[in-house]
Amino acid sequence: MCVSLLPLLVSLSPALLFLPEVTEGHREDYKYGHRAAELHDTKQFCSWKCLLFTLQWPAGFCKSLNNETLCMIPQSVNGWTIHGLWPLRDECNCHCWPMFHSDVQELDAELTEHWPSLLKIKSSFHFWTDEWKKHGSCVACVEGLNSPLKYFQICLKLRRQFDIQKLLEDAGITPSCERTYKVAAVHDVLAPHLGDKHEVQCVTDDKDRQVWFQVKIPLSRNVTVGCGHHGDADGDPAAGSGPRSGSSPGHPCPPEVPLYYLPIDHQKPKLPCG
Template identity: 70%
Template sequence: MLLLGLLLLQLSGITAAHQGHWEDYKYGHQGSEVLDKKPLCSWKCLLFTLQWPGGFCQSLNKDTECVIPQSINTWTIHGLWPLRVLSCCSCWPMFRSDVQEMEAELTEHWPSLVKTRSSFHFWLDEWHKHGACAACVEGMNSPLRYFQICLKLRGQFNIRRLLEDAGITPSCERLYKVVEVHRVLAPHLGDKHEIQCVTDDQGRQVWFQVKIPLSHNLTVGCDHHSGASSGPGWNGSPGHPCPPEVPFYYYPIDHQQPLQPCG
């Protein structure tokens, strides 16, 4: 886990040319000044959220078409969300050129699974809703750095490998319990991670998401349940904690029938 704490240090080596690129933006210094003020920088925890495409489609309403690209066969990024922030600063725009150098990697690990929304617009929404709030941290103070951090975290949390090593694999028949999945993930994600489900159209609990609490320096285990209010990333999720007493399904990915992977 020490590797997580070093992520910000690793990203501090951004080239002078790239730093100059950011200084050329007229909004750069103004945005930093705004982001240094409360309530935007009063947060203590972030949630790094990964979603399982086989279950994600069950979280959409019937009018929203879910599409899983053929290249997607594992957990993907949903977002990195500072918690207990009332709203993010809208003064820091993001352009496609900001993530151009990592677009192929983002497309692989952070795709949109909604047909009517491109992957870039998914990233754009995540930056405006959450990334701009996180930008008060030195290592995330630009769209480029924010998305670099997210990709590095994705590399650290290889959930599918952890599960497969423990014999937990997608299935239309086998049911799992929160306690057995938590036991596998806790040594790597911390005790405070949350296993999230949605209820499908047949009333079954379906696993679709994992939320991993992180502190300012990206170490695992921040207490995100303390305090009275939650940030937009917490309330905006369509899921709920998987009930401890009710077994849930870990649906396989079906690229042809993403809404009915089990028929």
């Protein structure tokens, strides 16, 4: 016997039949973090103890790509750029907290300069939304990070705090096609500011050289330098993140092998030295 379910469906509350629409009013709630308690399961998202703040060198990033035509370094980019702020745990990939361009519109100029996409096939906003979905939504249980706006504000503040380009320049470490640097010398310059546990990462280029790619800075849950907890350190939260797809190609620069700190070339980003 067939029984129609239509009367039952009609009698149900519309809230049970449809997901709530995200209105402009709700966007303000998301923007300033009012929805954090509703959208986050503490056990699922907040088990991490440490963060990694990662800065990348555009010339090294371009060397990490297999396809030399993909890379693009905007004219406004002449320094280290943000790769991400990642809790040391698996990616969230949380669709529960949407991000809109209006959430970060007031930061647009700073983000475009300091957190650009370096891929022709991905816009900077697409890069930012990926980072929020994959990583930012994991840290939103922390009061100072509990919205897209706050997350990106903190990242820009950390970028200003860790002005590694100036630290290196003051120590005579500048980009060059010919000159190489010892990893230990780089560590000695950065350690007083980034902590002893920071990691200098390289990629191996097509000439089998170690090319400086990025720096990973461990932070505690309150976003201060250093983290003494080791239980969350399994795996690499960079895998699958950033403006590329697939795993991060970076690896710790071998201490016994000199590294190249290549210059930025906006016209030939993949081949800055010819």
